[in-house]
Every structure is written in structure tokens, then in C-alpha cells.
Amino acid sequence: MIASPICDMLGIQYPVFQGGMAWIADGKLAAAVSNAGGLGIISAMNAGADYVREQIQIARSLTDKPFGVNIMLMSPHAEACAKVCAEEKPAVVTTGAGSSAPYLPMWKEAGIKVIPVIASVTMAKQAEKMGADAVIAEGQESGGHIGELTTMTLVPQVVDAVNIPVLAAGGIGDGRGVVASLMLGAVGVQMGTRFLVAKECGVHQNYKDMVLKAKDISTQVTGRRFGGNTCRGIKNAFTRNFVKEEYAPEATAESIADLGAGSLRRAAVEGDVKTGSVLAGQISGMINKEQTCEEIINEIMQDAENILKGAEKWVK
Numbered sequence: 001m002i003a004s005p006i007c008d009m010l011g012i013q014y015p016v017f018q019g020g021m022a023w024i025a026d027g028k029l030a031a032a033v034s035n036a037g038g039l040g041i042i043s044a045m046n047a048g049a050d051y052v053r054e055q056i057q058i059a060r061s062l063t064d065k066p067f068g069v070n071i072m073l074m075s076p077h078a079e080a081c082a083k084v085c086a087e088e089k090p091a092v093v094t095t096g097a098g099s100s101a102p103y104l105p106m107w108k109e110a111g112i113k114v115i116p117v118i119a120s121v122t123m124a125k126q127a128e129k130m131g132a133d134a135v136i137a138e139g140q141e142s143g144g145h146i147g148e149l150t151t152m153t154l155v156p157q158v159v160d161a162v163n164i165p166v167l168a169a170g171g172i173g174d175g176r177g178v179v180a181s182l183m184l185g186a187v188g189v190q191m192g193t194r195f196l197v198a199k200e201c202g203v204h205q206n207y208k209d210m211v212l213k214a215k216d217i218s219t220q221v222t223g224r225r226f227g228g229n230t231c232r233g234i235k236n237a238f239t240r241n242f243v244k245e246e247y248a249p250e251a252t253a254e255s256i257a258d259l260g261a262g263s264l265r266r267a268a269v270e271g272d273v274k275t276g277s278v279l280a281g282q283i284s285g286m287i288n289k290e291q292t293c294e295e296i297i298n299e300i301m302q303d304a305e306n307i308l309k310g311a312e313k314w315v316k
Contacts, residue, residue, distance in 0.1 A: 002178075002304060006134065006165050010066050010091055010113060013037030015188025017167060018195045020070025020094055021144065021255050021279070022046070024203045025195075025196075027058030028291075032200035034065035036294040037301075041068040043290045049080035056088045056148040066091035068115075073098025074226075086110045087182040089165070094136065097145065103237075117169070117190075119147025122156045124166070129271060133163040136190050141171030143193050143232050143281035146221065152184070159185030169239050173283035175303025193281040193299075197290045204271035207278055210234050214284035222246065222260075226253040229260065239265055 004015035018025065022045035030040030040063075042055045052069065057066050069083050069090045074097040084104040087095050089110050093100075096117040107114050113133040118124045124135050137158040139151025147154075151170040159166050160262035161214075168181035169190035181189050195201060199209050214234055222242040223230040233239055246256045260277065267276025291299070 002182075002301060002308070004182075004187045006167065009133065009165070012039050012066055014297055015164065016297055016300065017041060017068075017094075017166070017169075017188065017190035019046075019142075019169065019190050019192025020068075020096075021192050021196070022072070023265050024201065024308065026202060027055035027060075029195065029198065029201050030055075030067045031059045031062035031065075032198065032293040033195065033297070034059070034063045034067045035171075036292075036297045037065075038069055038292075038293070038297050039092060040067060041070050041092070042090075044075065044077070044081045046072070046075045046077065047081075047083045048077045052084045052092060053088060054092055055136070056084070059090075059213055067167055068092030068094055068170045070094045070117075071100075071103075073100060074227065079103075082106065084173050085112065097163055097168065100132070104130050104132070117168070118158070119149065119154070121154075121157050121161045124162050128162045128164050132164060134167065134187075136161065136167045137186070137303075138170050138190070139168075139170030140221075140232070141282040142169055143219070143279045146170075146230055146232050151181075154179070155184040156183065157232045158168055166221050169229045171281060171283050173281075173300075175305075175307055176301050177283075177308045178300060178304040194287060194296060195284050195293065196280060197287055198293045199295060200293055201288055203268050204273075206271040207267055210236075210278045211280050211287055212290070216282070216285035216289070219280060219282050223256065225251070228253070229257060231260070231277070231279060232281060234273075234280050234284060234314050236276075236278060237274045238267075238277055249258055 014037040018033040020041040020043040025043040033040030116127040140146040165187040168186040173194040263277035266272040
């Protein structure tokens with residue numbers, strides 16, 4: 001069995017986090033991942049405090065294992081959701097799209113572990129200085145909002161730069177990805193796309209089918225021209241139109257930001273995978289079956305252990 005410091009820190013069986021995917025990562029999915037030995041994470045997305053509290057309570061009714069909440073700090077409801085977490089006390093809060101400094105003392109006082117998602121060494125150092133317990137170094141292979149560095153280049157540089165545990169994210173979907181992450185110095189991984197096709201995941205079946213049918217070159221990045229909202233998703237009419245519009249001479253940052261409004265909900269909830277945004281990572285091309293969360297985690301960790309046991313053939 002793979003033993004990791006993050007497992008000891010959080011009281012989880014396997015060093016596997018489920019990504020906090022907006023409109024997808026709810027209390028039911030989080031509970032299923034946690035029951036399978038990983039760390040399930042609820043996405044607060046742009047929802048209000050009542051929704052976050054409800055999802056925490058749903059997760060708590062379905063599992064007695066640790067789980068977390070992801071808070072997107074640019075959300076207008078971030079402060080209210082941060083307070084709900086301090087009251088409800090999930091084991092972990094992960095953060096993205098902003099600084100968690102204003103809320104970190106409140107969370108720490110509540111006994112919550114704080115683990116920001118970062119995309120650069122500078123962000124990792126800032127998180128450590130603030131008092132974060134660990135960081136998730138996410139490469140641009142991931143689905144959704146992305147940075148510039150790949151997982152292979154980002155993770156070892158972050159590991160060298162900070163003294164807190166580092167988890168790897170972006171382009172990880174099987175045991176090989178887990179082993180590679182550990183060799184880069186990470187203590188665990190976060191996966192989003194692989195859990196999109198979990199049987200307990202409530203995302204629309206049309207969305208799941210897009211992931212299951214994807215190939216290695218099926219994803220596309222939008223929002224690079226103006227920055228700040230760069231996303232990776234599966235190619236469809238939405239992404240093609242987005243790229244066309246963002247590189248039009250008359251385009252502005254404001255007009256392009258409006259293009260994405262409501263697009264993820266259309267795909268994830270309503271099943272409109274033509275004009276909706278099907279956010280998913282480059283690992284989509286490796287995913288070809290629906291499984292339970294338990295089956296996903298068990299398969300990945302068993303594969304990782306088998307790979308590590310056979311590593312001696314490379315050492316002379």
C-alpha cells in the first residue's frame with residue numbers, strides 16, 4: 001500500500017483528491033470519493049452560502065470520512081461561503097482564483113486544513129507564507145481554468161521551492177500518473193476528469209459521453225488572448241465560436257468574458273454539449289469506461305503499486 005504524508009495529515013486511505021468541479025462536484029460525489037478512500041471535494045463555485053451548507057450536510061449524511069470544499073475566491077459569495085465552512089468544519093478547504101489570506105485564520109481556528117490550488121512557484125510560496133497546510137500544483141493539462149506551466153515542469157519546481165506538502169494535478173488519470181507524480185516529489189494527486197465518468201457523478205450523460213468519446217487531441221484552450229479566463233474544454237461548437245470571437249479585431253476582454261457566462265451549466269446540467277462548455281482535461285483521451293468511485297480509486301492505486309513494485313528492473 002502506498003503510504004503518503006497527506007494521508008496521515010487528513011486521515012484518508014489513499015493520496016487521491018477529487019477536483020472541485022463547478023456544477024459537478026456536489027455532496028453526493030464528494031461522499032462517494034471519500035467512502036472509496038480518497039478525499040471528495042464539494043465545489044462552492046458561484047453559489048451562495050445556503051447551497052454550500054446544504055451540500056456539506058448531504059456529504060456528511062452519506063459519509064463519516066473526511067471531505068473538503070473548494071472555494072473560488074473570485075466569486076461574489078466567497079466571503080459567505082468561507083464563513084459557512086468555518087461553521088460546518090469540513091476537513092479541508094481548497095481554494096482557487098484569488099488569495100485565501102483573509103479567511104485562512106478563521107479556517108485554521110476551526111481546525112480546517114487549507115490547501116490552495118496554485119499554478120506557479122510564486123503562488124506556492126505565497127500560500128506557504130500565509131500558513132497553508134499544503135498546495136495543489138496544477139498544470140495546464142487540466143480541464144477548466146488553467147495556467148501556463150505543464151504538470152511535469154510545475155510540480156518539481158514547486159516541491160523544491162516550499163517546505164509544505166505538494167499534490168500534483170493536471171493530466172493525471174491512472175496509476176502511471178500517480179507514480180510519475182510521486183517521483184516528481186508530490187505526496188499525492190488531484191483528479192477531476194477521471195471522476196466525471198464516475199457512476200456517482202451527477203453531470204449530464206451527454207457530458208459524460210463527450211469525455212468517453214474523446215481522443216488525445218479532443219480538447220481546446222479558449223480565453224488566451226486576454227488572459228484571466230483561460231480554460232480547457234472538449235472541442236465543440238462553443239469552443240470554435242469562442243476562439244473565432246476572441247480573435248476578432250473588435251473583441252474586448254469584457255465582450256469575451258460575456259461569451260462564457262452560463263456555458264458550463266448549459267453543458268453540465270442541461271446536457272447542451274454543442275453550445276455549452278464541456279470542461280475536461282487532456283487525459284480525456286484515456287478515459288473509456290464508467291465506473292464507481294471505489295472502482296476508479298482501487299484500479300488506480302493497484303496499478304500504481306504494481307508499477308512501483310516492478311521499478312527494480314530499471315535499477316542496476
